[in-house]
Amino acid sequence: MASLELRNVHKRYGSGLPDTLKNIDLKIESGEFLILVGPSGCGKSTLMNCIAGLEDITGGEILVEGSDISGMSPKDRDIAMVFQSYALYPTMNVRDNIAFGLKMRKVPQEKIDEEVARVAKLLQIEHLLTRKPSQLSGGQQQRVAMGRALARRPKIYLFDEPLSNLDAKLRVEMRTEIKLMHQRLKTTTVYVTHDQIEAMTLGDKVAVMKDGIVQQFGTPQQIYNDPANLFVASFIGSPPMNFIPLRVQRQGGQWLAILDSGQARCELPLTVADDAALEGRDVILGVRPEQIVVGKGDVGLPAVRAEVDVIEPTGPDTLVFVSLNDTKVCCRMAPDLAPQVGESLTLQFDPAKVLLFDAQSGERLGAQPAERPRNVAQFKGR
Structure with missing residues (x-):
């Protein structure tokens, strides 16, 4: 050795x-x-x-x-x-x-x-x-x-x-x-x-x-x-992480991210390590399929309703696809809880798992040079 x-x-x-x-x-x-x-x-x-x-x-x-x-x-x-x-x-x-x-x-x-x-x-x-x-x-x-x-x-x-x-x-x-x-x-x-x-x-x-x-x-x-x-x-990851282009706006000193499913939308307050990190940037939100909570798992988490476009049974899991911000988003669910195509679901996002990326450079936003924090971006429920 x-x-x-x-x-x-x-x-x-x-x-x-x-x-x-x-x-x-x-x-x-x-x-x-x-x-x-x-x-x-x-x-x-x-x-x-x-x-x-x-x-x-x-x-x-x-x-x-x-x-x-x-x-x-x-x-x-x-x-x-x-x-x-x-x-x-x-x-x-x-x-x-x-x-x-x-x-x-x-x-x-x-x-x-x-x-x-x-x-x-x-x-x-x-x-x-x-x-x-x-x-x-x-x-x-x-x-x-x-x-x-x-x-x-x-x-x-x-x-x-x-x-x-x-x-x-x-x-x-x-x-x-x-x-x-x-x-x-x-x-x-x-x-x-x-x-x-x-x-x-x-x-x-x-x-x-x-x-x-x-x-x-x-x-x-x-x-x-x-x-x-x-x-x-x-x-890294199978199925891969979801990447959702964000429309962000500043309101009252707070950055807000808008998620729109076509039938509903929500404004999500963002917290980043560097408040100036979002200034003038196109932003992409990253979240893994298993980290999207389907249903009202936590009343403190922000939620948006979306219609099921496609389902893909894999055996141990069922992959459920919806559209947010005109982007296909994958959620991972247990087979016995899987919905039908056309059914409307409530999607919630775990604040500790959501990441932000710069759309041009691809780099993480808010990550520190010496140590990249796990909780780069936090959603706060309204």
Whole structure:
């Protein structure tokens, strides 16, 4: 196990071209599980390759246990990588695929046999050791690829979108296997994915990336409850956060936000950390579907009535869609409480959960540089 720190890492592929990675600063402690998440082309796989040594960085430092490994070759970094494509040797059986890295390091055969047996038992592939990769399912091949990395007992594991080639059911099963494996081994792990469900369920820490920049770094709950900007708020969460354009007006020293469903409207007094934050701005209100109270759950909360446009049963939940400020808004409800299309509902907003964003920059309004408060915007009932 080892700590991993990236200091001002940037990567450029050619003179005069823009940086692919821009001033990346991240640190995880020994034994932590870091998720690099973001859309395709955001730079997460490039960053992974730089950590592994498969690509050189243009500037900055990559530190393992405080020592700079930026100039080391991949074989000297003591880092094992599991690729998206598995990269198994088709002519070798499972046993030899797992043992290959150990043989290249001239590990004694007795030790190799011991490690192969340990890894096969850990991943429950003991019955597959004599098979070739072509005789294995996608999930079995993924286990073998993981086993080859585990057999080395490296300081750090790197996973590059390892589940993206699997079907939905198998992805869920393998996600659980990877989490259980990390809980048993406690090896420092960096995991690249574009799947925000994987990011939320697997990671101790999550770095959300876009355009080669880390948009936010923190625990899954911090990123979910306290997103730094519109991009993070929209990327993390399923179904995604609702974004409602607001008409705000100042009245008697108080900012008011107007929500209009077409059949009713309400004026919601806003409280922000900086009273001038709303001056001259187009504002977007962010609220997650499960944070909208359907029905009169609290007489102290402001409410607006709206007509149900669409319902989507998902099994454990039913998603209910209405229109507010000419914008589709999703509410999450228990199936037995779900309304019918055309029915009128009362919607209330939890003051502690509502967020405000600048419509132009996408940044949170009222967030402080050192610590972004969870209660950026508060609605006060009338």
